[in-house]
Amino acid sequence: MNRLESGAWYAIAxxxxxxxxxVYRTVLGxxxxxxxxxxxxxxxxxxxxxxxxxxxxxxGEVVGDELRCQYHAWRFGKTGACTFIPAQPDLKxxxxxxxxxxxxxxxxxxxxxxxxxxxxxxxxxxxxxxRAIPIRRPAVALAHALAETPLRGLALILQPxxxxxxxxxxxxxxxxxxxxxxxxxxxxxxxxxxx
Amino acid sequence: MILYxxxxxxxxxxxxxxxxxxxxxxxxxPLDVYPGHEHRAEAFLAINPLGTLPVLVHGDHVLxxxxxxxxxxxxxxxxxxxxxxxxxxxxxxGMARDLGASAGAARLIDTFGxxxxxxxxxxxxxxxxxxxxxxxxxxxxAGRDWLVAGAKPSIADLACFVFIAPCEDGGLSLRDRPALRxxxxxxxxxxxxxxxSGVFPPMANTGR
Numbered sequence: 001m002n003r004l005e006s007g008a009w010y011a012i013a014x015x016x017x018x019x020x021x022x023v024y025r026t027v028l029g030x031x032x033x034x035x036x037x038x039x040x041x042x043x044x045x046x047x048x049x050x051x052x053x054x055x056x057x058x059x060g061e062v063v064g065d066e067l068r069c070q071y072h073a074w075r076f077g078k079t080g081a082c083t084f085i086p087a088q089p090d091l092k093x094x095x096x097x098x099x100x101x102x103x104x105x106x107x108x109x110x111x112x113x114x115x116x117x118x119x120x121x122x123x124x125x126x127x128x129x130x131r132a133i134p135i136r137r138p139a140v141a142l143a144h145a146l147a148e149t150p151l152r153g154l155a156l157i158l159q160p161x162x163x164x165x166x167x168x169x170x171x172x173x174x175x176x177x178x179x180x181x182x183x184x185x186x187x188x189x190x191x192x193x194x195x
Numbered sequence: 196m197i198l199y200x201x202x203x204x205x206x207x208x209x210x211x212x213x214x215x216x217x218x219x220x221x222x223x224x225p226l227d228v229y230p231g232h233e234h235r236a237e238a239f240l241a242i243n244p245l246g247t248l249p250v251l252v253h254g255d256h257v258l259x260x261x262x263x264x265x266x267x268x269x270x271x272x273x274x275x276x277x278x279x280x281x282x283x284x285x286x287x288x289g290m291a292r293d294l295g296a297s298a299g300a301a302r303l304i305d306t307f308g309x310x311x312x313x314x315x316x317x318x319x320x321x322x323x324x325x326x327x328x329x330x331x332x333x334x335x336x337a338g339r340d341w342l343v344a345g346a347k348p349s350i351a352d353l354a355c356f357v358f359i360a361p362c363e364d365g366g367l368s369l370r371d372r373p374a375l376r377x378x379x380x381x382x383x384x385x386x387x388x389x390x391x392s393g394v395f396p397p398m399a400n401t402g403r
Binding site: 013019059060161 | 329332333335336369370371373376377380384395397398
């Protein structure tokens with residue numbers, strides 16, 4: 001398991017991963033996350049688990065400013081509080097029914113979260129957000145490889161996924177997304193074959 | 196129009212899905228493939244000696260290839276679904292067959308006890324899914340929503356969807372393939388969309 005560093009911000013999605021009416025799914029250091037955007041453009045990062053029966057929120061659907069669980073269609077508002085239980089339409093939903101909400105920040109075209117993150121996400125050079133590529137190597141091994149052989153023109157950020165795999169995100173200076181993609185896929189082949 | 200069908204087989208689902216999108220309601224003749232093996236029975240082999248499903252009987256036509264059925268329905272009902280002027284259509288239909296032999300095979304091995312090497316099938320499928328993810332992501336950057344360039348989906352989208360949407364039943368994952376998940380949502384939200392076991396229908400965003 002990749003231990004998450006308390007206080008740090010981790011990039012877990014790009015802005016373009018979050019169209020309206022879509023629930024994006026990812027994992028950060030073994031924590032499954034569901035990420036969605038409300039109509040005001042705000043981004044919400046929740047544990048990917050409905051508090052009712054534990055079904056993944058990312059199987060559900062965004063309806064306006066609410067996320068609706070696929071299993072029993074319980075609805076949850078932007079604060080994470082359950083707003084409506086279809087099987088008991090007259091019930092005033094107790095405030096204790098709540099999605100597990102993570103901190104969120106958006107900057108440099110990326111969505112960030114973490115465990116008690118401090119301050120603001122790290123500043124990145126200007127450029128375009130590249131396609132994120134998962135590599136079956138632990139984040140520490142990737143950081144080591146990138147320190148040894150930096151990829152020119154790319155500011156890279158590592159998202160530890162589950163045990164032994166890492167999502168490589170970043171910004172391409174000069175906006176050359178195709179070149180960045182080729183470089184990252186080559187890195188992936190090199191590291192996964194060496195493993 | 197008669198469709199010999201098995202609910203859980205992806206190629207049959209592709210035909211039902213296109214029929215739904217076209218607003219057609221073929222008369223379904225469900226076969227008990229598992230455990231009944233009705234597709235190996237003489238009565239069905241007299242219709243299709245290959246013993247494969249789906250089979251579409253439409254007037255004098257008896258069509259036994261699922262992609263030919265998709266093409267036939269699109270050509271006879273709405274040609275927007277078959278942009279044959281674009282060579283990419285044929286590439287993507289080939290991709291769909293390759294997905295059937297990999298992601299589709301893994302699902303049948305894992306969930307229906309079909310014979311085969313699930314690990315090898317998954318290895319092939321992962322290569323294909325990674326490539327589709329890459330092409331969809333760059334397509335989105337260029338303002339494209341669908342596999343073949345153009346404002347509308349094609350039979351290639353449906354042909355690939357029926358293997359990709361239920362691929363987690365075969366031990367594959369869409370988790371780190373966000374562009375594929377967005378494209379699956381676009382297919383799910385098409386007017387006339389129908390679901391299959393393992394493929395969630397839209398709950399609310401279709402206006403129904």
